[in-house]
Amino acid sequence: METPTDELKVTGNDTAAVLSPADRRIEKLRRAGRFFSKYGIYFALVLLVAVLAVISPPFFTAANLIDILRQISVIGILAVGQTVVIITAGIDLSVGSILALSAVMAASFAHPGQYPLIVPLMVGLGAGLVCGALNGFLIAKSKLAPFIVTLGMMTAARGMALVYTSGRPVFNLSNAYDTIGTGYFAGIPLPVVIFVMVILGGIFLLHYTRFGRYVYAVGGNELAAKVSGISTEKILIYVYILQGVLAGVAGVVLSSRVMSASPALGEGYELDAIAAAVIGGTSLMGGVGTITGTVVGALIIGVMNNGLDMLNVSSYWQQIVKGAIIVLAVLLDKKSKGKA
């Protein structure tokens, strides 16, 4: 007698139990295939590192690897926020400009002997928060497309940074402020430490909290989320606020690392952040994406830049390679999921 629960088992995990040895081998291969398509992006990273390690020995040294992490930390912080935004089926083009505005505002409060360190930090994050909140309100309440709203913010925030500084970089920052970007904690550069904290925070938020689940729900089917009693507007506003604050963090980290804040900081970073998320498997259609994927995406970009530098490939060529990799990654992703 076949009971429904038996049927469930047959189609469940122990498929192998009802297969012949030959079938089982095929099944093993299939499983490997599935594993690869799911973690393909990780293999790509490992492969990339392996190849570079072989053809350029100085690449695979602890110092260089840590250097790569430091290089990607700013983009990476932005990319974590971008991932959350893209999962809601949105996009944020203004992060590079918000980064600049936060940086110049924070820096202007960070001259030696002026204020305690907390003041410039709060100013930087506060500027990001306000810009993010404005994005969020316009997108959630007036139902404007995120692309349009953040495109406007991208131009406006850059303009504000220029107005605020009269177009001149802010120099002469306190040692305490500079330490954020140049200091170490247990041998690890502080920007990397901050990046790792942002990653952990992002993973926790997306995968272990109610808020995170609602982010996926809004991106997957906004109407169904609303029917389920979720205040979709509130979620959207919080998401863009989060992204704004992270842009503020990135602004502080970047300006303290280069020990000055130019209103031109972070130009084009929004595209790198989006690229990291997309290479990492976040779907621009919404509802799909992970922080770990994005981190791998950022690492691929970072490793590639660094490796090509070491091989003395010109930065012009690097751009071409990077562009190709982005399209290739999305293509592979589509292929592996398109079958399902």
Next chain:
Amino acid sequence: MTIPLSTSSTGQMEPYLRMEGISKSFGGVPVLDDVKLQVNRGEVHALTGENGAGKSTLMKILAGIHQKDEGRIYLNGNLVDIRSPREAIRLGISMIHQELNPVRDMTVCQNIFLGREPYSRLTRVVDSRKEKEQTRRLFGEMDISVEPDEKMGNLSVAEMQMVEIAKAVSYSSNIIIMDEPTSAITGKEVAKLFEMISGLKAKGIAVIYISHKMDEIFTICDTITVLRDGRYIDTRQAKEFDRDTLVSRMVGREIKDLFPKSNTERGPVTLEVEGLTQSGVFDNISFKAHKGEVLGLSGLMGAGRSEVVETIFGLRGSDGGTIRVNGKEAKIKSPADAIRHGVALITDDRKMKGLNLTASVRDNISLVNLKAFSRFGQVIRLKKENQTADEEIKKFRIKARDRYQPVGTLSGGTQQKVVLSKWLLNNPEIIILDEPTRGIDVGAKAEIYGIISRLAETGKTIVMVSSELPEILGLCDRVIVLYHGRISGEFERKDFDQERIIKAAMGNPDGATIHFMN
């Protein structure tokens, strides 16, 4: 009859369509295993089986949407390789999909001519006048009262379904696959569809008909093929089957007592609607629903039933009227308000309003109720959530690989079970169900009827919108009939009379009755 192109070894005439040894698996999980199907010209062939049996998958292989792993397909005796929907259409195969998938931002006629737009010879641009004309003619033939210029997204599910039917028929195919074409339409439209099918049959067109409605199958089908668990079970002439044997072949067990109705005490009024109005949609709707009662909302498509319940649930605004829950006025402005008042709405359109198709079974099941699974209101207790998801999967016999399978890859009926589970998990006091058994197989239907009855017994208030009269008659304590946005009749269970309910649904208590399917 012309000379048959080929004959099979048994000396029988080669059927028009022959599918053989078809196997298919998704991500290593077998869904079809050595399935066969033979369909003749001018035959209406029913494809039956439980939710998840593989009916849609088999048909999607025929329509070029999925690729088979193994097997052969012969058309008219010729081996064919169908690699895309375009190719299927070229071979004369068109399909009405179970999960309606129109381009919502395009107009109705743009949808109908999608991918084969008529071009003006002079200017080489799309000839939208011709599009409109032909659409109007097509709709005229089929008695569809939808404007060709209307945006697809503005249509009701039922209207969309009629448009999809019209679209499939307009391809002048040799094989038309209809995957649950009547899941959203009622009486008159169903009768119209059957008339059309007879016409197609007379023209020698083969129709493959998938439905969970037994009456329909026995009314129009000549031959029946049964699938179970992705395997071929049986093919016979429809007259060799009776209802019970067909069901037991499908399910592999017997179904007794489809409507387990027990008499429950009618408690106090829990939901009271007074003078609810939305101009142009429904007008002055008033009714009371009691604790322990199953109240039915009957009527034809477009009568405004879904709109009324969506307004109660805060999904639409109203132009007047009050809603009282447990005697107190409830200001319901959003679904969140309704949920706070203990109201649940299981919507009729699971794809649009019910589910997040990209998310897993678990994530969908727990969504409404997530707070209960969270520490400090925010941090999800994954262990408890997983455990509950597994329990629900067992309880509702949700046919999924595991709790992580994306809901979009489940069979249609299985998706409906996920919607039910998601709402009932929240333990609401007032449960509004809008077409709760749409697309659900007989076995699961019996289970869901059982669940509804049990909920009423435990003191819940049930309001059920249904177009299936047997369901209303079998399950409800009382029924309210809507016609053109107004209440046109109310009947107590002891006065239930099919004729009178149908007449009220037609809005003319003394007029002639028409054929009411199911």
